[in-house]
Amino acid sequence: MTVLNKRQIELVNLLALENSWLPMTQVAEQLNISISTIRRDVEVINLYYLGNNKVISKPGLGLKLDVSSTLSVPHDTNDDAMLGILKSKRLISMTTDLLSDSPDPLSISALAEKYFISRSSIVEDLKKIEVWIAKFSLAISKNHSGTFISGTDYNIRMALKEIITHSVLSNYQMTDSRIDRFSRVQLIAEFGQENVANCMNLIALIEEELQGSISEPYYTNLFSHLLVTLRRNLHPGRNMAEQTFFIRYDNREWRIAENAILWLENEYQTRFPAIEVNYIYQYIISSGMHPVTVAETDNNHHDCTAMEYAGLLVNRLSASLDIDFSRDAGLKKALASHIKPMLNRLVYGIVIHNPLLEEIRNEFNQVFTAVKQTASAIHQEQHLALPSDDEIAWLTIYIQNALEKTKAKKRVILVCSSGIGTSQLLSSRINRAFPEWEIIDIVPGARLKKTLQGQPCDLIISTIRLDDIELPVAYVSALFSRNDIARVVECLGTDITRKEKCDAR
Template sequence: MRKITARQRQIIFLLLGVNEEITAAEIAASTGVSVRTVHREMEELEGILGEFGLNLSRKSGKGIQLTGLEAGLAELRSFLQEEKTAEYSGEDRKVYELCLLLEAEEPVKLFSLAHSLKVTVASISYDLDELEPWVQKFGLQLVRRRGYGVEITGSEIDKRRAICRLAAEHLDQSDLVGHAPQMEGNPVFNMLLTMVGKNNLMDVENTMWDMEWSWTVELPEIVYMELLLGLAVTVRRVEIGRGIDSAEEAGYSRMSDHRNIAGTEQFVHKLGELLSLEFPKLEILYIAGLFDRVQDSFSSADFAYGDIALMEIVYRLTENVVKRTGLPFQSDRSLREGLLEHIDPALKRIREGTRIRNPLLGPIRKDYEFLFHIVRSAVEDLKLDLEIPDEEIGFLVMHFGASVERLNQLRRNVRAILVCASGLSSSRLLATRLMKEMPQIEVLGNISWYEAARMREEDYDLIISTIDLPLVKDRYIKISPLLTREEIDKLLNYIQNTTFKERTQSTFQEPDKSVREEMALERMKSHKGILDEMVSLIDRFRFYSLDNGGMNLPATLSEMLDTLNGSGVIGDSDILLERLLERERMASQVIPDTRLALFHTRSSHIHMSSLTLYRLRQPVQLEGNTEVRVILLMLAPRKLSKESLEVLSEISALLLNSELVRLLEERTEAEIKRYLSSELLRFFENKM
């Protein structure tokens, strides 16, 4: 019989003490932990309870109930009275050990660790065996010597990377930015929050917003959160005297190597004054490097719609699910856009070995059991040579589940914005659940927690969040993406007693009307933006037969760019050439099963979007010894409207259509324009 922790004992007593279902949220409130932690504990408890012949019954919309024979329940009660609880779960113990070792200035004795955790030295040794591969992923070493103790050695930068990853694997966004108090009974949780600089995190975030940098607003939420966590960890390490040893370790040897150095110096000066902390020059270099790398990663990733390999994965996955269900998922553009946005970072996390956490996995498997098995089979058919965990399958199921439930929008009278920590999948699922269950709510969109904290109250009626927010409690309501029956009642009650009450207190009704009119005008502007982009792209589309005899790939691309000189499309072609070659080195640009390649980039040296086709006299060799005879060049400015990005996304998706590929390889410029015009018009009409 395995040991149980005090928290697990608490949960079991709660389940034994009720005669009906109890929700994970109620368990979390009673035990002082997050809902995510409750779901994680349930996985371990199922094995423990199974030894008594008992089960955890989970019913969607109702909650969790302990079921089994009375003899098993009696045996469990007897066990709880006699068994001495373990101080920490195995998972908590390992987190504690990592926190202690990553902050220690000198080796820690195994006996000391064992004494602190109330386990044997052998248990600590076993934990360290399991932790060693994780530590090595960051270029660090777990050093153990008899009589010496144990320590983690390596560069300060690598230790900071490990700390950030540890936090990402074990903390939710609401743990970091919400107002929820730290759990008094969980020293491991508090230790981890302290190590990542939770106390200073909001000061760091507010200082960054005070800088009024435009690029921070453009960052995807996951990238923004990684940056914020990296900065908070840096502040914490400086506070405890764990500084960077050399300029090379900081990432650059000179201040002039950073394009962000001036802004970084201002940021660090403001932050230092606020926290009464002095940042050495090497830390300024390091923070500037964080800003540089975030901008570089964003600029290379934000044109994911041009990534044909990613497009093909989404296309094949959708087709696989269509074949198994008969449902027309391929016609759902919202599904495609959601999968495109989700899958790329998901695959990167899996390749890096990052632990995928999905606190909704249990309910998803219950509510969408049939769809879960279908998506699992569809993913396996992709043969990605990766082990895709059930947690990730759960996120994909949420995308397809949202598509299944997507209904025509009805007239609504409550304007809501959504904040979902689990990303686009949970926000889309919650939005469609709201459409179905509460058609009076108009979902204005999904935003990040930091946007919600700064949004004008007159721009919305209601914030619906799946996480704790750094806002006063009456400004938002927290529910789960699955929107259970009791949460629907809770939401209706909130709207009646808070949202509508606030409305009736206002004597003016005209602002609501003006907001509606403004929204109508914004929709018209958006439609016009899409039409303008489609018309201008097709008007500027050109086809060239290129004599590239004896030219390699760089020379061929250079010749292609020369055809655009004087057109007003591009500026510095040398910089664009390097960007195009860099993208080819990162991933193949070849359309699968064709001799056609899509080369694309966004840059401040591009002045307007452009689509140009080149048929080569001789095939040119790309990475991986692949030869192509036709290249489609898609260029776009660095700053691009949402409407323009949608159009470019649609054109990229059309390249998976064999009809367009045939036209690009064989037919005339006029025929290609007619086809693109017809398909883009259909795309526009579907948005109306």
């Protein structure tokens, strides 16, 4: 059975909207993929439609969808029906068995006996499983011995990690207790008490050597990776093909990863493939808990440094959101600290899940969209792998926090015609009412325009009438009473509403 992944479904839907030929270059640009990838996807799509060439390709013309006969356009594999596999204990367990045993086959009879259901029910379950694993470039295969999942070891590991993260760990509260009791019970039932305990103990040893605590979501990521490592390597009788070529590093993180594998080998009295050191190393340097001492010869690390990336992101978001983030001294540094391990994750294909993704996307939609568009443009320019929505959501938190601090902190100019004593009284009362504000100058009306030319200002508070001023102006008395405070707040509210209406247009 051939299934389509998300990208191939997007290609079919794109062609379905066109009544004529669509040039391959245009398709490649819209889907952000190469022309060679498009050609491979077309072959898979036509195989999906039972060999009928539904997608026609002609040199010089491009691609066209053949709608001369009835065409069923496939649904996205990420819809609720497909996610249902992660809500069914039987499907989770069966998928875990198939992934763990791969490439060894399991017979339908053995599966039916284990799960106390009919063979026909097993066949239906396998269809659902095949649709779900397709997004990991995996497939259900059959031979004379039974049914198995075919694909690379890396993709099988990614699918197993997804099951652990979503079906077991996605609902627990992120507290200091790490993995809550309910999730631990489920993990023990699926992976065994000894394995769960050893993974937690090993992470504690890694943290001790790192001299720091691995925070969420990196703890869950490393924990699920270790569980998958045990599940894949401890299966009796499996002879897994070992990858022998990979880069070795001469730094502290690599030595910690080597010690972790030695600990597992002593604990289980078995040898683990050398590549497992590299896998753990990747998770350590992608955890974001400390400066990474990566060797200069590491060709996998891009020329676009984290600080350069942060600078580009801040400057472009300042323009797109019409907010000057340059005054937030800590924003670029905080972003760079997050971006450095993020770039490592993208290099190594490490996926992290953000449990607040939907809330962030809904609550801060404008900022989320701006960050996604800006980050995608930077990644394309720098030839980096595109970040997932989960990664975008983490970046959005930093920008939203800076945005709210920027809104709270105002640069204010006071315009006062009274004497020095009165103006100082006005200044002190404003500082008491709005302590986060910065009064950058106190000037008479005649000097205001010249002062504005020399420095940026968010709000003018004046005791005299002003003409031809584009900035928001709050008119107050020299004594700055409670009514004056209300006028200032009202002035700011009116200005924010005006800006939001402009943004909506």
